[in-house]
Amino acid sequence: MTISLHGNLQRGSLHLDLALDLPPGLTTVAGPNGVGKTTLLRLIAGLEALDNGRLLVDRVVVDAPAEGRFVPTHQRSIAMAFQDLRLFPHLSSLDNVAFPLRRLGYRRATARRLANDLLTRVGAGPITDRRPVELSGGQAQRVALARSLAGQPRVLLLDEPLAAIDRDSRTELRSLLADTSLAPTVLWVSHDPDDGHVAASQIVVSHHGISHTQQP
Amino acid sequence: MTTPPTTAPRTLRVAGFTATGLLALPLVVLLTRAPWTSMARRLGEREVLESLAVSLTVSLSATVVAVMIGFPLAWALARDTLPAGQLIRSVVLIPMVLPPVVAGTALLFAFGRNTPLGRLLDTWFGISLPFTTAGATIAAAFVALPFFVTTVEAALRQHGTGLEEAAATCRTGPLAAVWLVTLPAIRPALLAGTALTWARALGEFGATLTFAGSVGGRTRTLPLQTFVALERDPETALAISVLLLGVSLVMLTALRNRITLR
Numbered sequence: 493m494t495i496s497l498h499g500n501l502q503r504g505s506l507h508l509d510l511a512l513d514l515p516p517g518l519t520t521v522a523g524p525n526g527v528g529k530t531t532l533l534r535l536i537a538g539l540e541a542l543d544n545g546r547l548l549v550d551r552v553v554v555d556a557p558a559e560g561r562f563v564p565t566h567q568r569s570i571a572m573a574f575q576d577l578r579l580f581p582h583l584s585s586l587d588n589v590a591f592p593l594r595r596l597g598y599r600r601a602t603a604r605r606l607a608n609d610l611l612t613r614v615g616a617g618p619i620t621d622r623r624p625v626e627l628s629g630g631q632a633q634r635v636a637l638a639r640s641l642a643g644q645p646r647v648l649l650l651d652e653p654l655a656a657i658d659r660d661s662r663t664e665l666r667s668l669l670a671d672t673s674l675a676p677t678v679l680w681v682s683h684d685p686d687d688g689h690v691a692a693s694q695i696v697v698s699h700h701g702i703s704h705t706q707q708p
Numbered sequence: 709m710t711t712p713p714t715t716a717p718r719t720l721r722v723a724g725f726t727a728t729g730l731l732a733l734p735l736v737v738l739l740t741r742a743p744w745t746s747m748a749r750r751l752g753e754r755e756v757l758e759s760l761a762v763s764l765t766v767s768l769s770a771t772v773v774a775v776m777i778g779f780p781l782a783w784a785l786a787r788d789t790l791p792a793g794q795l796i797r798s799v800v801l802i803p804m805v806l807p808p809v810v811a812g813t814a815l816l817f818a819f820g821r822n823t824p825l826g827r828l829l830d831t832w833f834g835i836s837l838p839f840t841t842a843g844a845t846i847a848a849a850f851v852a853l854p855f856f857v858t859t860v861e862a863a864l865r866q867h868g869t870g871l872e873e874a875a876a877t878c879r880t881g882p883l884a885a886v887w888l889v890t891l892p893a894i895r896p897a898l899l900a901g902t903a904l905t906w907a908r909a910l911g912e913f914g915a916t917l918t919f920a921g922s923v924g925g926r927t928r929t930l931p932l933q934t935f936v937a938l939e940r941d942p943e944t945a946l947a948i949s950v951l952l953l954g955v956s957l958v959m960l961t962a963l964r965n966r967i968t969l970r
Contacts, residue, residue, distance in 0.1 A: 537876075538876075571877055576870065578873070578874035579874075580889055582892040582893055595880055
């Protein structure tokens with residue numbers, strides 16, 4: 493198990509009871525709006541904290557209020573593609589993607605070369621010089637996806653990363669995300685049932701709770 | 709540029725023009741009455757050059773002080789990390805609405821020579837604030853600080869914490885995130901806040917005069933020099949006024965064009 497999450501949290505009217513043991517590979521997260529899919533990702537990222545319980549990533553306790561243990565986001569080996577993208581407005585597409593690589597210690601030239609490769613893989617090769625404000629919705633989403641891949645995380649958290657991508661390109665990007673060399677564990681919030689077909693397991697969040705099924 | 713058809717009622721338009729006239733008239737008179745032919749000579753007088761040097765030193769140091777202590781304060785207020793944040797915000801805003809002479813009086817009774825704090829500064833650090841350039845700097849920073857804090861706090865609030873969270877998911881710690889992401893993202897507001905702060909510090913008169921006096925070469929800034937010159941040599945007062953008006957106009961243009969562009 494790469495992620496073991498047992499516990500609960502209350503945020504306003506949202507209450508989540510969690511008992512999840514996720515295998516490596518791709519897991520999709522489905523369910524209606526407002527039931528806590530994004531909160532689940534934020535919890536694993538360390539942008540939210542458990543009220544009670546324990547969260548382990550790769551057998552390391554990263555969140556356990558009873559033990560007074562909480563590893564902050566930047567020290568967890570995670571990366572996240574946000575639903576509202578959150579690209580850095582002052583950086584070009586290329587430098588947005590190079591940003592996590594620079595933080596990992598790569599030299600500028602190497603970081604840019606790797607970032608360029610990633611942008612090409614997500615189909616955003618020709619827009620490297622542009623700033624976020626100059627991008628269309630689909631282009632910006634590709635850049636955000638590439639940035640999350642660039643962090644070389646153990647756990648990749650994707651919050652509807654293909655929502656603004658046209659139908660034709662979806663298939664291609666879907667198989668890219670199923671490629672486990674990008675990150676050992678991928679959690680992918682998606683509303684498209686087709687996305688589930690490439691996944692190793694599926695989480696369904698509803699008002700009644702969370703269920704996890706592994707693909708046979 | 710084409711003018712769109714206006715729908716403003718006639719009376720409002722007339723009132724608007726009147727107000728503009730009232731604001732512009734004194735400035736136009738200033739420009740027409742200015743001693744253009746002897747401008748260079750008057751601005752080159754030793755006293756004027758001295759006060760120009762004092763003004764630049766005081767206003768720039770005050771701006772540096774306001775930015776250094778203003779940014780952490782604006783950040784803490786915007787992120788609601790301070791207990792009693794609302795109260796602190798009101799306190800920070802007070803110098804904006806306070807009569808400058810009151811600000812100067814308050815500073816004098818807090819840091820004056822015969823006050824406990826003033827004596828402490830003197831015996832421990834050998835610093836005396838009243839009637840020194842350092843004192844003039846403190847006075848200017850005191851009245852100018854709110855301009856920086858309000859501008860930057862508004863920008864930080866508007867930006868929210870989204871980018872800082874994104875930076876954290878890119879393996880960036882909180883301090884590095886502020887430096888690498890937040891500061892560049894609010895750059896226009898930082899520049900605008902700094903410019904407003906500097907303009908306010910440069911124009912400071914009342915608090916400086918009350919707290920630091922008008923000592924030639926040490927605390928007599930250009931505004932104070934203008935006031936002194938009005939009695940003896942009104943033409944020089946006009947010349948300095950035109951210079952300061954010019955600086956203000958350059959500032960305003962920069963604020964409207966370059967800084968607001970992203």
